[in-house]
């Protein structure tokens with residue numbers, strides 16, 4: 264049944280095979296005293312790909328299942344084929360289960376990516392039972408499944424890609440990888456609204472969830488860890504798509520600021536924290552007179568409701584009249600910033616555009632703004648300042664609450680502010 268007769272929703276019914284007790288495919292769990300559980304010492308497998316290691320929290324954990332999601336054509340197969348090649352070159356046998364493409368197509372991509380594949384095996388089998396039979400023969404040290412939506416279990420009647428099949432197959436791969444203590448990478452499609460196709464449960468089952476973010480038409484590709492059982496979440500890997508595959512970006516701050524037009528109003532440089540790494544990005548705003556009865560507010564890369572809130576704060580506390588103005592806010596370069604520290608540069612960019620006065624291109628700004636117009640301290644202030652110094656900035660405007668700093672800093676002028684009026688004066692608006 265495609266539609267649930269009870270709630271009238273489409274595609275919500277999950278088929279489950281009836282499994283007699285005791286015949287479960289996994290060995291039954293034992294109960295142990297905590298003290299008797301052996302310590303698991305695992306060594307992360309370094310991939311020599313600094314960006315990929317970074318998103319995983321320092322390398323691949325054996326026995327972990329990593330789900331990689333992303334829009335069509337963004338580079339999922341490319342990234343995992345490159346990782347498979349790195350592992351294979353070091354003597355790990357990698358089984359690449361290709362349900363979407365023929366082995367020839369994969370080889371074509373591999374030739375372009377300079378893949379030698381001395382220990383790489385491609386299987387175009389989509390039935391999970393037979394994939395495991397193949398795996399018994401090959402005894403891989405790592406598994407790549409491209410994609411989880413194409414594999415199916417013979418035990419279920421439903422079509423590949425249905426919720427029941429995806430969940431069942433993901434669980435089977437999870438057990439496989441835990442039992443053999445090998446890493447498994449599953450590629451997952453995402454739907455139009457940007458969530459992984461299949462049940463949300465898929466994200467709960469796996470250990471690590473990585474998403475390709477940003478615009479698929481842009482050359483820089485961002486891979487973010489939205490969940491990680493073995494490391495910090497929110498880490499970001501930054502790559503550039505080239506004809507030879509995804510190349511690591513060494514200095515993301517200079518990449519994101521490379522096309523910045525200096526001395527133009529509506530632009531403020533912000534030092535964002537992406538996981539543990541500081542990245543400088545340009546916050547842009549355009550305030551223009553509206554031609555509609557209700558003014559438009561559009562935000563890319565920042566939360567639109569946060570923009571509305573900050574605009575309301577500006578109207579109430581600073582006396583701006585933005586009712587008749589369209590406001591567009593954008594984070595240049597396709598990065599999305601969700602942290603509160605983006606408030607202050609956002610306010611700066613909006614006011615700069617509204618007054619048509621540029622902010623000094625040598626200034627960086629960060630800080631959270633409260634509803635009363637007060638400026639609140641943010642995390643990692645010192646790391647952000649160090650990045651700004653490294654990139655040659657001369658002034659930093661930041662919350663007074665973040666002072667004193669753990670160490671004195673040289674080479675940059677620090678201006679601390681505690682409310683919006685002070686901030687606007689500090690940046691000359």
Ligand SMILES: Nc1ncnc2c1ncn2[C@@H]1O[C@H](COP(=O)(O)OP(=O)(O)OP(=O)(O)O)[C@@H](O)[C@H]1O
Pocket residue numbers: 333334335336337338339340341342363375504505506507
């Ligand atoms: N010759 C080339 N030079 C540069 N980039 C290329 C070249 N060929 C392909 N690409 C890039 O590789 C991307 C396709 O990558 P890939 O097949 O890994 O994506 P995918 O996420 O696996 O897609 P799908 O969802 O269809 O499986 C293209 O969108 C393009 O950007």
Ligand SMILES: [Mg+2]
Pocket residue numbers: 339340341363409
């Ligand atoms: Mg693909």
